[in-house]
Amino acid sequence: MGEVKLFFGPNHPGMHGNFSVHMYVEGDTVEKARPLPGFLHRGFEKLMERRLWYQNLALIPRICVPEPDINEACYAMAVEKIAKIDVPERAQWIRMIVLELARIASHLMSFPGIGGTIGLYTSSFWGVSDRDRILDIFESLTGARVYHMYIIPGGVRKDLTPKIQDLIFNTLNYIEERLGEYETLIFKNRIVHTRLKGIALLDKETALELGVTGVGLRATGVPYDIRKVDSYLFYDKVDFEVPTATEGDAYARVYLKYLEIYQSIKIIRQCLEKMPEGKINVPISEGNALRYRVPKGQAYVHIESTRGEYGYYMVSDGGEKPYRVAVRGASYPQTFIGIEKYLPGTRIEDVPIWLSTMDVCAPEVDR
Amino acid sequence: MMNSMSNTVEKLKRIVNNLDITKVDEREIKLELPNEQVLPTLLALKEDGYSHLSLITAVDWIDEGKFELVYILYSWDNGGKFLITTKINRDTPKFVTVKHMWPIARYYERELHEFFGIKFEGNNDMRPLFLEMWDDMPPLRKDFDPFEYSKRKFPDREYQKDVIHEAKIIRGDIDG
Numbered sequence: 001m002g003e004v005k006l007f008f009g010p011n012h013p014g015m016h017g018n019f020s021v022h023m024y025v026e027g028d029t030v031e032k033a034r035p036l037p038g039f040l041h042r043g044f045e046k047l048m049e050r051r052l053w054y055q056n057l058a059l060i061p062r063i064c065v066p067e068p069d070i071n072e073a074c075y076a077m078a079v080e081k082i083a084k085i086d087v088p089e090r091a092q093w094i095r096m097i098v099l100e101l102a103r104i105a106s107h108l109m110s111f112p113g114i115g116g117t118i119g120l121y122t123s124s125f126w127g128v129s130d131r132d133r134i135l136d137i138f139e140s141l142t143g144a145r146v147y148h149m150y151i152i153p154g155g156v157r158k159d160l161t162p163k164i165q166d167l168i169f170n171t172l173n174y175i176e177e178r179l180g181e182y183e184t185l186i187f188k189n190r191i192v193h194t195r196l197k198g199i200a201l202l203d204k205e206t207a208l209e210l211g212v213t214g215v216g217l218r219a220t221g222v223p224y225d226i227r228k229v230d231s232y233l234f235y236d237k238v239d240f241e242v243p244t245a246t247e248g249d250a251y252a253r254v255y256l257k258y259l260e261i262y263q264s265i266k267i268i269r270q271c272l273e274k275m276p277e278g279k280i281n282v283p284i285s286e287g288n289a290l291r292y293r294v295p296k297g298q299a300y301v302h303i304e305s306t307r308g309e310y311g312y313y314m315v316s317d318g319g320e321k322p323y324r325v326a327v328r329g330a331s332y333p334q335t336f337i338g339i340e341k342y343l344p345g346t347r348i349e350d351v352p353i354w355l356s357t358m359d360v361c362a363p364e365v366d367r
Numbered sequence: 368m369m370n371s372m373s374n375t376v377e378k379l380k381r382i383v384n385n386l387d388i389t390k391v392d393e394r395e396i397k398l399e400l401p402n403e404q405v406l407p408t409l410l411a412l413k414e415d416g417y418s419h420l421s422l423i424t425a426v427d428w429i430d431e432g433k434f435e436l437v438y439i440l441y442s443w444d445n446g447g448k449f450l451i452t453t454k455i456n457r458d459t460p461k462f463v464t465v466k467h468m469w470p471i472a473r474y475y476e477r478e479l480h481e482f483f484g485i486k487f488e489g490n491n492d493m494r495p496l497f498l499e500m501w502d503d504m505p506p507l508r509k510d511f512d513p514f515e516y517s518k519r520k521f522p523d524r525e526y527q528k529d530v531i532h533e534a535k536i537i538r539g540d541i542d543g
Contacts, residue, residue: 045507046506046511208418209470211471224443311422313422324424326437337471
């Protein structure tokens, strides 16, 4: 039998986002794979150069949907770094709560979502419905469910009222309880064991050489996490662990995501306890915020997202608009080099497992 | 400045003459280098633990007639960042590849070629990565005007037929 050309995506039930992989297949084994991005390139970097500093806040959460707050935090922190703005302490704690909630929401979409790719649909339905509870918190806090535009340069937009704190507290209890059921459904399931163990292997040396970050790297036994190594906000003042595994396979990655939710819950509980009273933002300019000018300078800010290192390189020439913004998508290495190098040799049905457990997110690569 | 970062800077001073150092932050140092000293610096930094290539990007300084290339290196050991920048000529944008040092650089360079038109010697794979059937100047250059482009590419169309009039005929409101 000869080699067959096969397009996987951009529209496919096992594909995450608008992204395509061009495969050359012999039998059911992939011989060669070529990543094919560009299906949703919207030119965010150019758009940002043509909008005011404040207008961009409405634009950037659109880059990646599962975890939009990462973009807001990166952008706001880069502006603050260039303009040397001191953010009030309370605002920083609230930011941490929001980022960790977004992290849980993203993980809840991602790790039960593996069920969709291997035929265990119950788990993905559970994940989506539980994620909705986090979106309810966001709705009461920011007024929006998915794109919040909540973290702004200088602080956050609204205060975290005691009522919302109660809601967060109750939701976390609920999610923690549910996680036990996920354990039974997913990690004690024979389908999952058969389909994920020993699949999509990535070893430590290769992961480091390729520049893979996040869960993909931690599943090879390296405890690297930007929240620990290059701590931002108050991550150095809370107690949490970075779960690691040594197998480096798809199962280890999915299980790590599950364990990370426990850590996020732990962080949020500490934040709610330690958060002081006080101001939640500082005025960054006199008069109209839309006419805000950031002084000359440049900065690179990076944050640990669920998919790895997410960064913004920003340059200001002192004008009303950013001079240049470059976005470093967290899943860039695993999307391009990873697909090209690691899909050959796997079987067709394991391709979505690589894409799903490595958290390939098309919009942050395409932008 | 952290100890290990200043140690690295001391080491670099021995390799590179007239090092232009800007301390951006406690853990962030920017180095502006002449073109030929970029590769030795990157190599020295990689060997010194700054082995994670976060990003390669470019800034278009159109008034100066230069492109500024930015390499961001990160160390997982101490959380330090190095921003290595160099300026190249805007009219003949050319630089050397670093794909032999970091595999992912191949794609960053391909992206820069597509969006800025910068060529990287040693990297032959310069096919378009994101844009399809692009026929204008590289879009992230400052003199590219998206508005003009969209007006040229998608001109205002006039409908050949009056669709509302036709709909009224079909619905029976008026006689055709």
